[in-house]
Amino acid sequence: MASRANPTSSRSCATSPSNTCRGPTGAIALDLGYADAAHFSRAFQSLTGMPPRVWRQAATGFRSLP
Incomplete structure (x- = not known):
């Protein structure tokens, strides 16, 4: 059985990333x-307005190589 996704945790990761x-x-x-x-990427983008990769780049100032 699949576990239930936690939007609160997704928002937490989006707004204040920690080691987890x-x-x-x-x-x-x-x-x-x-x-x-x-599924996570779609939910993350719905909460933040950008996909996780773009958010991570903006948050860290790091651009990954293609």
């Missing part, structure tokens, strides 16, 4: 109870 909100998006998604990274 770092790492691959798929791992974060599973830790927060999402079925997969795509």
